[in-house]
Amino acid sequence: MARGRKRKAGRRHPSGKLVQPGAAETQRETMATVLEARQRHYGVTARQARDERLGTALGRLAFGEVITTEQYAAGQKYAEIHHRHHAVLGWPMPFPASVTGILASDGVLGGAGTPPSRELVEKVRRHYGAVLDVLDQCDRDRLNAPGKAPSVLAYRLVCLDEDAGGWPQADLTNLAVVLDALADLFGITRDAHRKVLT
Numbered sequence: 001m002a003r004g005r006k007r008k009a010g011r012r013h014p015s016g017k018l019v020q021p022g023a024a025e026t027q028r029e030t031m032a033t034v035l036e037a038r039q040r041h042y043g044v045t046a047r048q049a050r051d052e053r054l055g056t057a058l059g060r061l062a063f064g065e066v067i068t069t070e071q072y073a074a075g076q077k078y079a080e081i082h083h084r085h086h087a088v089l090g091w092p093m094p095f096p097a098s099v100t101g102i103l104a105s106d107g108v109l110g111g112a113g114t115p116p117s118r119e120l121v122e123k124v125r126r127h128y129g130a131v132l133d134v135l136d137q138c139d140r141d142r143l144n145a146p147g148k149a150p151s152v153l154a155y156r157l158v159c160l161d162e163d164a165g166g167w168p169q170a171d172l173t174n175l176a177v178v179l180d181a182l183a184d185l186f187g188i189t190r191d192a193h194r195k196v197l198t
Contacts, residue, residue, distance in 0.1 A: 057163045066164075066172060070188045071179035077186045078131060079158045085128040088116045094160050134185050138178045146170040150178035 011019040021029070038049040042060070053059030053072070058079075062072035086093045116124075135151035142150055147170030156162040157175065164172070183189045 057157050057161050061157075061164055067176060067179060070183045071176060073188050074179050074183035074186055075154070075158045077188070078154065078182050081124075081127050081131055082155075082159050085124050088121060088124045130185060131182070134181045135178065138174075138181050142174055142177060145174060147174045150174040154178045154182075 008018060013019060035046065035049040038044060038054050039046060042049075042054060044051075044054070048054075048063075051059075051063055053063045058067075058072060058075045061067045062069065067075075083093060085091070135154065138150040147153075147168065153164075153167075153171055153175045157164050164175070167175075180189070
């Protein structure tokens with residue numbers, strides 16, 4: 001009778017030690033788990049599960065064609081500006097993993113401990129102020145409309161990554177209004193009438 005714990009399954013070296021998987025193998029296994037979960041949760045095929053948009057609540061609305069491509073791009077830009085503003089000014093941020101990836105590649109998160117330059121702070125404040133003006137205008141325009149305020153819906157969907165699958169039609173309409181206004185602000189739509197942020 002063998003003593004001790006059971007041997008772990010897996011490939012082994014001639015010495016009997018387990019062979020550690022390489023980074024590529026571990027990444028493949030992780031991706032396979034993600035794809036399997038997406039298929040199970042969202043009822044999509046294996047090919048559709050590879051679509052990056054399924055990784056965020058905003059992207060799932062775009063994937064399901066509830067919002068347009070322009071509205072999706074406006075939501076992504078809003079997320080970038082919102083989180084960059086909070087990161088540069090040192091404000092606390094919500095922590096959905098999907099938005100953190102946007103900023104990691106830009107060096108905003110995990111950067112050096114040096115304070116941001118005055119020019120960067122002013123630019124970030126100017127961009128964030130323009131976005132807040134658009135959100136405020138949408139709230140005023142839809143004051144008597146049914147559903148929640150457009151700015152609240154945009155924040156919940158884009159910044160908090162809250163799933164909008166069960167939202168009523170009135171909320172989805174208000175969301176479309178604010179995303180269209182942001183698309184105009186960012187110059188994403190062809191007939192943009194607002195100044196494009198640079």
